[in-house]
Amino acid sequence: MGFAEFLPKEYGYVPIVLVSYCFLNFWMGFQVGKARKKYKVPYPTLYASESNNKEANLFNCVQRGHQNSLEMMPVYFMLMILGGIKHPCISSALGSLYIITRFFYFKGYATGDPMNRLKIGKYGFLALFGLMVCTISFGVSLLLS
Numbered sequence: 001m002g003f004a005e006f007l008p009k010e011y012g013y014v015p016i017v018l019v020s021y022c023f024l025n026f027w028m029g030f031q032v033g034k035a036r037k038k039y040k041v042p043y044p045t046l047y048a049s050e051s052n053n054k055e056a057n058l059f060n061c062v063q064r065g066h067q068n069s070l071e072m073m074p075v076y077f078m079l080m081i082l083g084g085i086k087h088p089c090i091s092s093a094l095g096s097l098y099i100i101t102r103f104f105y106f107k108g109y110a111t112g113d114p115m116n117r118l119k120i121g122k123y124g125f126l127a128l129f130g131l132m133v134c135t136i137s138f139g140v141s142l143l144l145s
Contacts, residue, residue, distance in 0.1 A: 007085065013092035014084035018077060021099050025073070028066040028106050035062040035110075058112045065109030065117065069102055076128065083134030086141055091134050098127035 035041070039059035041048045047063060048056035076098060084091035105121025 008088055010088040010092075011084055012088075014080055014088055014095070017092045017095040017099070018080055020096070021073070021076065021102070024099055024103060025066075025069060028069055031106070031110065032063055032066050035059050061112050061114060062110045064114070065106040068109075069106065072102075072128075076131070079128065079131035079135050082138055083131050086138040087134040091131060094127045094130040094134070098124050098131070101127060 036043070036059070039048065039053060039055045041053065041056075041059050048059045050056040053059070076095070080091055080095045084095075101121050101124035104119065105117045105124060108116035108119055108121055
């Protein structure tokens with residue numbers, strides 16, 4: 001059992017949601033790989049140059065959608081893990097919302113028009129804000145106990 005005795009039973013939702021994000025991340029990485037082939041951008045080139053590739057913007061938007069998700073991953077994971085200790089159900093719901101918005105963020109970015117990432121993707125920041133509140137609540141409850 002170990003430390004699981006100290007966690008609420010519902011905390012089990014938190015790792016399930018986190019693994020769901022990992023699957024989304026793998027899928028996004030696969031999409032970048034497909035875009036590399038389609039737009040002829042070889043490894044290890046991170047971003048295509050418009051001087052060398054007329055479709056560089058299309059590839060770069062796919063790459064950037066995935067890269068931004070990778071940049072946000074540590075913050076998301078930390079907030080889920082900590083906020084979920086006190087608020088596992090709320091954190092799991094917000095985490096699921098974040099995953100859904102990340103999918104649409106990526107799909108919108110991948111169109112080649114970066115503004116499309118915000119149509120639904122912008123709501124992911126509300127989910128992150130909610131996770132911040134859960135994590136702050138957890139921290140305050142520790143200080144007051």
